[in-house]
Amino acid sequence: MALHRFIPARYHTTIGSHRPALHVAPGDTVETTLVDSAGHDASGRQVTPGGNPQTGPFHVAGAEPGDTLVVRLERVVPDRDGGYSASVTAPNVVDPEYAAAMPERRRSEWVVDRAAGTATLAAPTTALGQLTLPLAPMVGCFGVAPEGGQAISTATSGPHGGNMDYRGFGTGVTAYFPVFAPGALFHIGDGHALQGDGEIAGTGIEISMEVRFTLDLIKGKRIRWPRGENADHLFTVGNARPLDQAVQHATTEMLRLLQEDHGLDGHAAHILLGQCVEYDLGNVFDPAYTMVCKIAKRTLARVRRGG
Amino acid sequence: MALHRFIPARYHTTIGSHRPALHVAPGDTVETTLVDSAGHDASGRQVTPGGNPQTGPFHVAGAEPGDTLVVRLERVVPDRDGGYSASVTAPNVVDPEYAAAMPERRRSEWVVDRAAGTATLAAPTTALGQLTLPLAPMVGCFGVAPEGGQAISTATSGPHGGNMDYRGFGTGVTAYFPVFAPGALFHIGDGHALQGDGEIAGTGIEISMEVRFTLDLIKGKRIRWPRGENADHLFTVGNARPLDQAVQHATTEMLRLLQEDHGLDGHAAHILLGQCVEYDLGNVFDPAYTMVCKIAKRTLARVRRGG
Amino acid sequence: MALHRFIPARYHTTIGSHRPALHVAPGDTVETTLVDSAGHDASGRQVTPGGNPQTGPFHVAGAEPGDTLVVRLERVVPDRDGGYSASVTAPNVVDPEYAAAMPERRRSEWVVDRAAGTATLAAPTTALGQLTLPLAPMVGCFGVAPEGGQAISTATSGPHGGNMDYRGFGTGVTAYFPVFAPGALFHIGDGHALQGDGEIAGTGIEISMEVRFTLDLIKGKRIRWPRGENADHLFTVGNARPLDQAVQHATTEMLRLLQEDHGLDGHAAHILLGQCVEYDLGNVFDPAYTMVCKIAKRTLARVRRGG
Amino acid sequence: MALHRFIPARYHTTIGSHRPALHVAPGDTVETTLVDSAGHDASGRQVTPGGNPQTGPFHVAGAEPGDTLVVRLERVVPDRDGGYSASVTAPNVVDPEYAAAMPERRRSEWVVDRAAGTATLAAPTTALGQLTLPLAPMVGCFGVAPEGGQAISTATSGPHGGNMDYRGFGTGVTAYFPVFAPGALFHIGDGHALQGDGEIAGTGIEISMEVRFTLDLIKGKRIRWPRGENADHLFTVGNARPLDQAVQHATTEMLRLLQEDHGLDGHAAHILLGQCVEYDLGNVFDPAYTMVCKIAKRTLARVRRGG
Secondary structure, three states: OOEEEOOOOOOEOEEOOOOOOEEEOOOOEEEEEEOOOOOEOOOOOEOOOOOOOEEEEEEEOOOOOOOEEEEEEEEEEEOOOEEEEEOOOOHHHOOOOOHHHOOOOOEEEEEEEOOOOEEEEOOOOOOOOOOEEEOOOEEEEEEEOOHHHOEEEOOOEEOOEEEOOOOOOOOOOEEEEEOOOOOOOEEEEEEEOOOOHHHOOOOOOEOOEEEEEEEEEEOOOOOOOOEEEOOOEEEEEEEEOOHHHHHHHHHHHHHHHHHHHHOOOHHHHHHHHHHHOEEEEOOOOOOOEEEEEEEEHHHHHHHHOOO | OOEEEOOOOOOEOEEOOOOOOEEEOOOOEEEEEEOOOOOEOOOOOEOOOOOOOEEEEEEEOOOOOOOEEEEEEEEEEEOOOEEEEEOOOOHHHOOOOOHHHOOOOOEEEEEEEOOOOEEEEOOOOOOOOOOEEEOOOEEEEEEEOOHHHOEEEOOOEEOOEEEOOOOOOOOOOEEEEEOOOOOOOEEEEEEEOOOOHHHOOOOOOEOOEEEEEEEEEEOOOOOOOOEEEOOOEEEEEEEEOOHHHHHHHHHHHHHHHHHHHHOOOHHHHHHHHHHHOEEEEOOOOOOOEEEEEEEEHHHHHHHHOOO | OOEEEOOOOOOEOEEOOOOOOEEEOOOOEEEEEEOOOOOEOOOOOEOOOOOOOEEEEEEEOOOOOOOEEEEEEEEEEEOOOEEEEEOOOOHHHOOOOOHHHOOOOOEEEEEEEOOOOEEEEOOOOOOOOOOEEEOOOEEEEEEEOOHHHOEEEOOOEEOOEEEOOOOOOOOOOEEEEEOOOOOOOEEEEEEEOOOOHHHOOOOOOEOOEEEEEEEEEEOOOOOOOOEEEOOOEEEEEEEEOOHHHHHHHHHHHHHHHHHHHHOOOHHHHHHHHHHHOEEEEOOOOOOOEEEEEEEEHHHHHHHHOOO | OOEEEOOOOOOEOEEOOOOOOEEEOOOOEEEEEEOOOOOEOOOOOEOOOOOOOEEEEEEEOOOOOOOEEEEEEEEEEEOOOEEEEEOOOOHHHOOOOOHHHOOOOOEEEEEEEOOOOEEEEOOOOOOOOOOEEEOOOEEEEEEEOOHHHOEEEOOOEEOOEEEOOOOOOOOOOEEEEEOOOOOOOEEEEEEEOOOOHHHOOOOOOEOOEEEEEEEEEEOOOOOOOOEEEOOOEEEEEEEEOOHHHHHHHHHHHHHHHHHHHHOOOHHHHHHHHHHHOEEEEOOOOOOOEEEEEEEEHHHHHHHHOOO
8 A cells, every 4th residue: 555656757649558667566555756748847848748648558467458457546636837729629520511710729828726716718809808717627538558468549430548548537436447567557647727528628727736535446347438436426437439339338337237246137137227327428529429328326225225 | 569469370380481370479478378388378288299399480570581670578388288308319419220129208297387387297106206396487489480492391400490399498688690581580489398408308398388578679689599698698500401500600709799790709709708718508300400609698797897 | 903194283302191192003104294303394383382292192002011012113204495513522422621621612504405315405504505414304203101200301301202312213213112001102203314423413314204113013022121123133222311321221231132032041141232232312401311222133034043 | 572481479359559560661561471360270279268359460660649650451361161150149230129039159160161252151040041152352350559559459349450350351451540659559359251241240250361461561651540441441340339439439420531531521521421321330349339431432433423
């Protein structure tokens, strides 16, 4: 149960079977930092090329294919006072015939007040003036070395996680990833001070971060897609395009979760999901889109109480 | 501002330019009933063939193509004590290779306690036992006569509305539809005592209903897709397949809404959506899927306050 | 086996259960004309509003839901000397970020030389000069009244046929449609002097036409999607979006065709398709896209010969 | 212009920046062998794990990102007398509700007669008997090291090529790939004795192969997607899901090809494609699907002749 204070020396823009940056044991906690998506650190200095550079990978002793990696996100907070975002939504999230009518692509700067917990548009050049929004920090891109020795760009996502840009991945959430490579090789990066659903502009408010997380293992537990848990919900994550397929992956994984982990028979799992499922939208900007399938813990508690 | 108590004599399983069942004036309120999706009324008697039979159409005096129909849903409540649902999710929402492993399709019966506000599984044949869930009544299918004299099945949806199966369409919500035909010709049906996101089993808890709604017009206001408003959010609705295209329709309509109705310039609308948009999933069972794009009223209030 | 020379008096821009324009018996032949997609006739005069106006519907005596309508296209030829096309591909067939770089949308005029069998660009304003292409006349939009009393826009397609824009629907081809309404109610329109796959500009070379076709019935033969046959191939047509779903519909229908009509067991049908199937692309411009699944007659002949 | 006879010692199931197996110069020719998709060589012995193992990579001296790799496929022929295929189409190419009705998945064995140029079903257990089909040998999976240091599974495809399963990649075809890594790092594998469009069973007739190809470079020529050329056509390849997006990639690349390589202005390119484009279907089994966009050389010749 060691605590590792890790200072990254290099970063990766693929998630793959790279040489471990740090070896940890199951149950260990890591405190480290993430550069922003363009490779800038807490001081605003560019320390690595852009493209969602990842801190890590972290090698978890004893992790083997067929296990599940547990990642408890204990602290996900910006570590500087400014972020940036794109000013135009991506052409793939608007009607094709509307894409030609989009305003010119620029960069918006935001002042982040960590004490107040807010982000404020720096230059009042639009009707938004100096719009101030509450922070909701999260990590956009994290995951484990993918199956079969692949190294997959941090611009996309898959069964291994990756650039899911789901607003639910902030402080207090536990994420689960299928282990495909020895040591799991956990990567993490792409902090957002806040973000709309879908990351439809192709960015949140991009910012460097301090993070603390605990890595653990469930030995012999095989999952197919990332999963997660917060105070209120269990969830599963599907990453694919079109969104229809992301829905299929996430829903199928949730049906497995209910049957394998909660002892429901097939009809019970299907009836429960049919009337109680919730979905959240992750990234719709990447090559692969993300859909999250959720079930409320209070609903599962009702099931356990016998209705 | 008349109040019409309307007793339906016939029902439609297409939404189209059918002979009006009732003529009303803008501002009038209608109290009426909806049979369930299988055509059964409050007494449980089948009074019309199944397939989301619609009450109506209601002809609104003065409505013309290019106007917007306003539908304030003032009361959407079950009017009997039992509903039914499918017991298996649709094969199109699970992985294709998982579809062969689905349990056998059955019908689940639910006891609805309107006083307590609950639905309870009638036959404890699964691990769910007599699961009890809180009611969240809504209408699955409603809308106006489509463009160009079309008559479109109540099994699907489009710019005219239709079978959107969005959980947000319950008591207290205002819906907006583009008017395509003289009189707008509003149809409504397919009540659900409650439903999961996506209507992934192909049903909610299907039930007959009492509804009260007020119909109004915004003359000369042209919208392209259904819109809505509740206490917390403004929203737009895209209906298409794949979901990616439903996202495009809903997002484009929201960009128009922000610019046309709220005076935002292009960059303001795009930046705001980029960091503040939310999406909800409607139907993913029909030929056309539904995605809802939302912006919080408190966020718009921040914009109006000047940031 | 009558021959009807039919002069259309009105046209429809939905395919639906409209009042029959002509009653025919199974086996009868019809000679008639089609206006172009903008409603212009052989003399170039606009006689009806645009939007793929349909000649018909033709009521076939004895046709009932559950039968198959047979349409032998015996003559599909332009009846005037000029056509037009769009000059820019649709934004939905290019990358979203490329859509903003498209040239301005114009109309191209083509001189059609029916004796020579060619179409020539009228105004040499581009690098194409007076490009001359061989004619390959076809009908873009035809089909039968859809299921359940629907009336569906001629801008799209479905199980009933509609705007499929498949280059294979020219002289000598036999098309099959599922009958959904009494009399089948056959509609036909949208002639193209020639067209690229996909109708990616949203038009072929649009032109009015003379057509001759024979309508027949296969009583009690239920098909789910349009089918066709030419000298070399049998084919099935799926209409949906995304194309993936059109592939699913067409492939499933072909699996049924091989098993029901050609006596193949399941493994035989699957193995044969796996190694011998061909696909053609129909419309990728409409709300619904079209994919055609084909099997060569010479391959089926090999099967019948016992390998 | 050396000729290299290369005997592979190891294989890769990702396409990535692996250590070169052989260094060649632009213009050099390579003769080598491909194991089948399950890792079996000409003698039928399994020499490497399955999953479309690739021979290579071949490092081309002087190739740099921004260049184009030219691959002339001079000989693509089976080198043994037996192949295998799956006996059931993939569940993702049939309607979801049909997927449950599929026959049991088996393996079919085929006897390949290289002299006669035929493949014959070995075990006459279905209505196909000993069906004999003409050979049409091709490579299913080939390409270059992807962008950004990625290593991508040979089960899928992308801008770098990969598992495209396009029937057009046989003897006599020239393929072009964008170079993303120094030396290009060309991989090749997954021979099919023949295959239906789409590889809808997930296999062609899988077989080991002898291949001869010449590798060349077009320095400073940047393409975005694989391209190709045969006696009759130029073509571009899009790899993505859904197919709609593969259509977009391939069509956009063809618009670039016509404008950059053939001197057409924008309107010329769009008009030409609109009326003359053809599409072929590649793989619809993988995570990424493949669509091929073609233009006939005789059409381009017409354009050059001035119409």
